[in-house]
Amino acid sequence: MLSSLSKSTLTFKIGFFILLSLVTLAVLEPYINNYLLRGHSSTEIGLFPKLLPPSLEHPLGTDHFGRDIFSLQLTGLRYSLIIGLLAGGIATLIAVVIATTSGYLGGKVDSALNAMTNSVLVIPTLPILLAIAAYIRMDLLMMSFTLSIFSWPWPTRVIRAQILSLKERPYIDLAKVSGLNSVEIMFFEILPNLMPFIGVGFANAVIGAMIAETGLRLIGLGPGDIPSLGLLLFWSMGFGAIAQGYYQLVLAPAILLILIFISLNLVNIGLEDMFNPRLKRITGL
Amino acid sequence: MINKRVVRYVVIKILVYLITLFVAFSIVFFFLRLIPGDPVSRFIRLIEQRYSIQLAQVTQEIINEYKRKFGLEGDIATQYVSYLNRVFLEFDLGPSFLNFPNPVQDLIAWRLPWSIGLLGAATLISWAIGILAGTLVGWKRGSKIDSIMFTISLCMSQVPFYLLALFLVMFLAYIFTIFPPRWAFSPTVTPGLNLAFISSVIYHATLPSLSLILISSLGWLISTRAITITILGEDYLLFAQAKGLRKIRILSRYLLRNTLLPQTTGLAMSLGFIVNGFYLVEWIFSYPGVGTLLVQAINALDYNTVQGVILISIFTVLTANLIIDLIYPLIDPRVRGE
Numbered sequence: 282m283l284s285s286l287s288k289s290t291l292t293f294k295i296g297f298f299i300l301l302s303l304v305t306l307a308v309l310e311p312y313i314n315n316y317l318l319r320g321h322s323s324t325e326i327g328l329f330p331k332l333l334p335p336s337l338e339h340p341l342g343t344d345h346f347g348r349d350i351f352s353l354q355l356t357g358l359r360y361s362l363i364i365g366l367l368a369g370g371i372a373t374l375i376a377v378v379i380a381t382t383s384g385y386l387g388g389k390v391d392s393a394l395n396a397m398t399n400s401v402l403v404i405p406t407l408p409i410l411l412a413i414a415a416y417i418r419m420d421l422l423m424m425s426f427t428l429s430i431f432s433w434p435w436p437t438r439v440i441r442a443q444i445l446s447l448k449e450r451p452y453i454d455l456a457k458v459s460g461l462n463s464v465e466i467m468f469f470e471i472l473p474n475l476m477p478f479i480g481v482g483f484a485n486a487v488i489g490a491m492i493a494e495t496g497l498r499l500i501g502l503g504p505g506d507i508p509s510l511g512l513l514l515f516w517s518m519g520f521g522a523i524a525q526g527y528y529q530l531v532l533a534p535a536i537l538l539i540l541i542f543i544s545l546n547l548v549n550i551g552l553e554d555m556f557n558p559r560l561k562r563i564t565g566l
Numbered sequence: 567m568i569n570k571r572v573v574r575y576v577v578i579k580i581l582v583y584l585i586t587l588f589v590a591f592s593i594v595f596f597f598l599r600l601i602p603g604d605p606v607s608r609f610i611r612l613i614e615q616r617y618s619i620q621l622a623q624v625t626q627e628i629i630n631e632y633k634r635k636f637g638l639e640g641d642i643a644t645q646y647v648s649y650l651n652r653v654f655l656e657f658d659l660g661p662s663f664l665n666f667p668n669p670v671q672d673l674i675a676w677r678l679p680w681s682i683g684l685l686g687a688a689t690l691i692s693w694a695i696g697i698l699a700g701t702l703v704g705w706k707r708g709s710k711i712d713s714i715m716f717t718i719s720l721c722m723s724q725v726p727f728y729l730l731a732l733f734l735v736m737f738l739a740y741i742f743t744i745f746p747p748r749w750a751f752s753p754t755v756t757p758g759l760n761l762a763f764i765s766s767v768i769y770h771a772t773l774p775s776l777s778l779i780l781i782s783s784l785g786w787l788i789s790t791r792a793i794t795i796t797i798l799g800e801d802y803l804l805f806a807q808a809k810g811l812r813k814i815r816i817l818s819r820y821l822l823r824n825t826l827l828p829q830t831t832g833l834a835m836s837l838g839f840i841v842n843g844f845y846l847v848e849w850i851f852s853y854p855g856v857g858t859l860l861v862q863a864i865n866a867l868d869y870n871t872v873q874g875v876i877l878i879s880i881f882t883v884l885t886a887n888l889i890i891d892l893i894y895p896l897i898d899p900r901v902r903g904e
Binding site: 412502531532538545547 | 586590600721722725726736740741837841842843860865867876880883
């Protein structure tokens with residue numbers, strides 16, 4: 282038992298450590314790039330000679346527009362994380378509202394909302410998202426909001442399942458007997474115990490939103506002035522970086538993205554294991 | 567064999583299928599109407615650009631004619647009725663801009679078999695591998711192979727397919743030129759039922775399907791392992807072991823059969839998600855499927871084709887779901903109520 286607990290915290294710790302390093306890099310991005318580029322923006326075209334090989338001054342070389350690839354990655358990381366966390370946050374908020382309404386009212390409302398959640402999960406939503414992104418001009422906030430419309434079902438499922446299980450616990454009966462009304466029970470008894478699962482749902486939503494965001498940037502959609510890692514990939518692909526042998530142009534954003542997805546997933550699974558003993562027994566970690 | 571319970575089950579599943587299809591198609595209609603500007607003026611602008619001519623005196627007559635063709639006459643209610651009528655009764659998705667005046671359904675019909683073939687094969691292979699491997703590592707839980715496989719799966723299972731596809735193209739098609747980087751078959755073979763063509767198709771499909779199989783099977787491994795470990799704690803399994811049944815029999819008849827059931831439902835639930843990721847893989851490999859068509863249509867702002875691809879995708883996924891639901895009673899005796 283003890284060893285299983287430490288193992289799941291280890292999963293969480295590794296994931297959290299990677300994520301924290303990435304977030305720190307993203308937060309410090311303006312200062313690092315300001316120092317490296319002496320006040321210029323990392324997306325400024327023609328700042329350096331084109332396609333320089335990696336050197337001390339340019340750790341990853343420069344790209345076909347004469348931009349420092351390393352600085353670009355930091356900027357991309359910053360925007361990818363901002364959009365992912367923002368969209369994930371909005372999606373989690375939607376999920377909490379739907380899941381609590383569903384759990385609180387129960388019965389037919391619950392079945393209807395659950396059916397709705399499941400159909401959005403079943404339907405391939407990316408083509409719809411791509412169509413919207415292609416036809417409507419978007420800024421960062423609008424983009425995050427649109428992404429959240431398509432990533433709320435995952436956290437909703439996690440949170441709803443937990444509410445259903447919490448509703449059956451003896452202490453809820455005790456609260457009812459002691460005269461608390463349903464709203465009070467929701468806020469003071471259920472919500473605090475829901476917190477870890479809101480965390481799990483949030484990690485899920487961020488993963489979903491970032492997969493969609495990177496996907497639609499990969500084919501060049503979305504705001505062109507917000508260079509997230511997906512847009513960096515699009516630029517490199519458009520240039521034909523792989524065929525021409527400039528592998529770092531594709532590898533750098535792809536590896537950063539994979540690190541984000543791995544760390545979020547580890548945090549997600551670690552959290553779930555720590556706070557759901559029933560699941561811990563099942564997975565036998 | 568066929569009893570009341572099965573009939574009831576089948577009827578309910580088909581009803582739910584039809585309702586979901588109708589609701590989803592309606593949602594798509596209203597979602598796409600949110601897009602500002604109308605497709606007809608966009609289409610006329612497209613023609614002006616393509617042939618570099620000025621259609622200054624486009625008469626109202628021409629516009630009305632196109633509006634009729636695109637089903638954009640009258641208010642939104644009339645349009646909605648005509649849309650439902652065209653899609654459900656006439657199977658007409660309207661003319662495409664990319665390949666005007668050929669209808670969208672012709673454009674899709676040629677590509678759909680490629681997509682369904684590649685996606686279907688890759689999904690089934692990853693599902694089978696994931697369940698087999700998951701059952702085995704769950705059976706051997708705590709062993710070295712289990713902890714290695716499980717750790718890899720934990721890390722990689724949420725990485726999107728298209729990122730792995732980029733790595734595969736880079737390493738196996740460009741750095742080591744083992745596999746072709748694009749298209750579905752070699753231009754030197756003649757399409758048809760001959761060995762050269764079929765082997766060329768499989769050769770070209772290897773990398774795109776590998777990107778899906780490698781990641782998707784890890785996800786199935788995690789969930790199958792969890793289910794297996796629960797089953798291992800059940801009394802009937804302890805009893806089977808106490809009876810002295812051979813390991814292979816316990817594995818196949820007791821473990822595998824019981825993991826197969828929840829994972830069949832799992833397959834139905836995750837199809838939409840798999841299709842999402844798969845479309846971009848197709849585009850990376852320029853595979854002549856529906857996903858590549860979607861990206862082309864989006865870049866050309868081809869409104870009808872985009873809508874057509876969305877509808878076909880939803881229809882295909884929901885139909886695959888229905889088929890899985892209808893197969894379910896065959897593998898689960900409890901639904902049959904025997």
